[in-house]
Amino acid sequence: MAQNEELYNAILKGKRKIVQAIAEQAVADAADVEELLMESMIPAMKEIGDRFSRNEAYVPEMLIAARAMQTGLDILEPVLAAKGHEPIAKVAVGTVKGDLHDIGKNLVVIMLKGAGFEVIDVGTDCDVQKFEEAVNDGASAVCCSALLTTTMPYMKEVVEHFATKDDVKILIGGAPVTQAYAEEIGADGFANDANGAVNAVTECLGIAS
Amino acid sequence: MNAITTMNASQRFHAIMEGRPFDRLPLVEWAAWWQDQTVVNWHQQGLPKDLTDRYDICEHFGLELWYQDWLRPRHWECPGALYHGGPIINDERGYNYENIHQHLFNWPVDKQKWAQWAEKREQRDDVLLWFSLDGFFWFPRTIFGIENHLLAFYDEPELMHRMNDELANWMISTIDTICEVCTPDFMTFAEDMSYNNGPMLSEDMFNEFMLPYYQRVVPHLKKKGIKVIVDSDGDITEALPWFEAAGVEGILPLERQAGVDIDALQSISPDMCFVGHFDKLTMDKGEERMRQEFERLLPAASKGRFIPSCDHQTPPAVSYDDYKLYMELFTEYAHKAGALMNTT
Structure with missing residues (x-):
C-alpha cells in the first residue's frame, strides 16, 4: 500500500479544500478509500499529534488539520461503512460535572477520531449518568477531562461508579490532573495531552498500535 | 549593608x-x-x-490591599456568548464584528473610584493600585469564542488584526484616562494563552498577531511609570522570551x-x-x-x-x-x- 503524499500533506497543513477534492475524486474513481484512510489520513493526524506533543505544532495547527481530516472523513465514511470498515473502538469523552472548559476535551475528540476511533462526545458538565449512557451505547473507554481543581475530584466518582465494570476503562486528563492523581483515584489511564490520550486509550484497551 | x-x-x-x-x-x-x-x-x-x-x-x-479595576473593552450592553467559551459573533444569532462594534471600546473609567483609591494609597501603608485589560489573545477569543478564535489565526487574519489594532488604541486612551487621576503601580494584560504543555499558539503567530500591538501599548505604560505584567495561566516557560521581547516586565x-x-x-x-x-x-x-x-x-x-x-x-x-x-x-x-x- 502507498501513501498519497498530496492528501497526507493537505491534512498535515489543514488544507481542507485539497482534501475535499482528493476524497471526492477517490470516491468517484471507486479508489481504495480504506487505503487512503489508513495510509495517508490517519498517519497525517498522527504526525500532527506528534508535532503537537513536541511543541512543534500548536492548537491552531491541530484544529485546522483536524478540520481537514473531518472534511475527508465525511466524504469517505459512507463508502467505508458500505465496505464494512469498523472503527478501532468506541470511546466516550466529556468534561466532568461542574466543568465547562472543553477545548482540551475537543482536542482529545479530534485526535481519537483522527486515529480511527468512534467517539461519543458526551459534552461538558457530565455526571456519571451521562457517561453511563455512553457506555450503554457501546463505549469501552471513558475519557474524563477537567480544567479546574474544584471539578477534578468528580473524576473519582466516575472511577468509583465504574469500578465493578472491568470491561470499561476510565482515563483522565486536563490541566490540573497528574499521573499521580490518576493512580490515587484508581483511574485506568492518564494522558498529558490530546495526542497522549490516543496512546493511553490504545494501551488501556489492549489495542496493538 | x-x-x-x-x-x-x-x-x-x-x-x-x-x-x-x-x-x-x-x-x-x-x-x-x-x-x-x-x-x-x-x-x-x-x-x-x-x-x-x-x-x-x-x-x-x-x-495588603491590592485594589484592582478590570477595564473591559466590551460594554455591558454588548451581547454575550450563549455558553462558556462560546462565540459572540458568527453564530446562529447573526452577530458579526460590525454589528456589535457599537458596544466595544466605550466602557467608562470610574474616575471617582480611582480618586478614592489614590487617596487611600496616600493615607495607608498597605494599599497598591492596579488595573487589568483584556489582552491581544484574550479579547479576540471572547469575540470569536475559544475554538473559532484558534481557527481564526488561519481563517480570519485581517479581522484579528483589526480587533487588536482597535484594542490597542482603546487601551492607550484608557490608560491616559486613569492617569489623569493617578498613576497605578502596575497593570496586567489578561491573556491565558498557555495550558499545561505550553502556549496554545506558536511564536510566529504571537509575533504576527500580538507583538505589534504590545509594542504600541507597552512603551506607553512604561512612560507613565506603570509596571507591565501578563496574566497567563498554564505553563508560560516557552512563551516567556516572547513576552520579554514585547517589553513585558512580569508574568503571573x-x-x-x-x-x-x-x-x-x-x-x-x-x-x-x-x-x-x-x-x-x-x-x-x-x-x-x-x-x-x-x-x-x-x-x-x-x-x-x-x-x-x-x-x-x-x-x-x-x-x-x-x-x-x-x-x-x-x-x-x-x-x-x-x-x-x-x-x-
Whole structure:
C-alpha cells in the first residue's frame, strides 16, 4: 500500500479544500478509500499529534488539520461503512460535572477520531449518568477531562461508579490532573495531552498500535 | 549593608520588581477567592459572616490591599456568548464584528473610584493600585469564542488584526484616562494563552498577531511609570522570551500544576519579574507541606523580582484554619526573604 503524499500533506497543513477534492475524486474513481484512510489520513493526524506533543505544532495547527481530516472523513465514511470498515473502538469523552472548559476535551475528540476511533462526545458538565449512557451505547473507554481543581475530584466518582465494570476503562486528563492523581483515584489511564490520550486509550484497551 | 526601613506597599512592590532591597515580601492575594465556594465554606468555619467584600477579607487576614479595576473593552450592553467559551459573533444569532462594534471600546473609567483609591494609597501603608485589560489573545477569543478564535489565526487574519489594532488604541486612551487621576503601580494584560504543555499558539503567530500591538501599548505604560505584567495561566516557560521581547516586565500566576518552575524562569529571564507560584494544592495539606513549599520558593524570592502568592484562587478544600496557618507561614517567610535579600 502507498501513501498519497498530496492528501497526507493537505491534512498535515489543514488544507481542507485539497482534501475535499482528493476524497471526492477517490470516491468517484471507486479508489481504495480504506487505503487512503489508513495510509495517508490517519498517519497525517498522527504526525500532527506528534508535532503537537513536541511543541512543534500548536492548537491552531491541530484544529485546522483536524478540520481537514473531518472534511475527508465525511466524504469517505459512507463508502467505508458500505465496505464494512469498523472503527478501532468506541470511546466516550466529556468534561466532568461542574466543568465547562472543553477545548482540551475537543482536542482529545479530534485526535481519537483522527486515529480511527468512534467517539461519543458526551459534552461538558457530565455526571456519571451521562457517561453511563455512553457506555450503554457501546463505549469501552471513558475519557474524563477537567480544567479546574474544584471539578477534578468528580473524576473519582466516575472511577468509583465504574469500578465493578472491568470491561470499561476510565482515563483522565486536563490541566490540573497528574499521573499521580490518576493512580490515587484508581483511574485506568492518564494522558498529558490530546495526542497522549490516543496512546493511553490504545494501551488501556489492549489495542496493538 | 544598612537595614532596610519599613516600606509601604507601593515602595515594597516597586523595590522587588526592580531587584532592589526590600523589607519583606508583600502579603498578597492577586486573585479574588471563590466567593460561592471558598468564602461560603469559611463563613461556616469562623470567618465573620459580614465579611464578603474581597478587600474586607484581605484586611481580616492581614493581607495588603491590592485594589484592582478590570477595564473591559466590551460594554455591558454588548451581547454575550450563549455558553462558556462560546462565540459572540458568527453564530446562529447573526452577530458579526460590525454589528456589535457599537458596544466595544466605550466602557467608562470610574474616575471617582480611582480618586478614592489614590487617596487611600496616600493615607495607608498597605494599599497598591492596579488595573487589568483584556489582552491581544484574550479579547479576540471572547469575540470569536475559544475554538473559532484558534481557527481564526488561519481563517480570519485581517479581522484579528483589526480587533487588536482597535484594542490597542482603546487601551492607550484608557490608560491616559486613569492617569489623569493617578498613576497605578502596575497593570496586567489578561491573556491565558498557555495550558499545561505550553502556549496554545506558536511564536510566529504571537509575533504576527500580538507583538505589534504590545509594542504600541507597552512603551506607553512604561512612560507613565506603570509596571507591565501578563496574566497567563498554564505553563508560560516557552512563551516567556516572547513576552520579554514585547517589553513585558512580569508574568503571573506561574501555576505549579502546569509544571512551571521559578528557578527555570529566573534562569531564562533574570530581568523579568514573577508573581504567584505558591502551589495552591498544598494549602490543605498541613504545616509541614506548606512549609516545604515556602522553603522551595525562599531562595528565588530572596533574589528579588519575585512575589510569591497563591498560584491561583485558593481551592474550596482549604479551610479557614488552613488559610490562617498559611498566612502565619506566609508572614514568617515574607520576613525571611527580606532578611536574606539584605544580607546577600
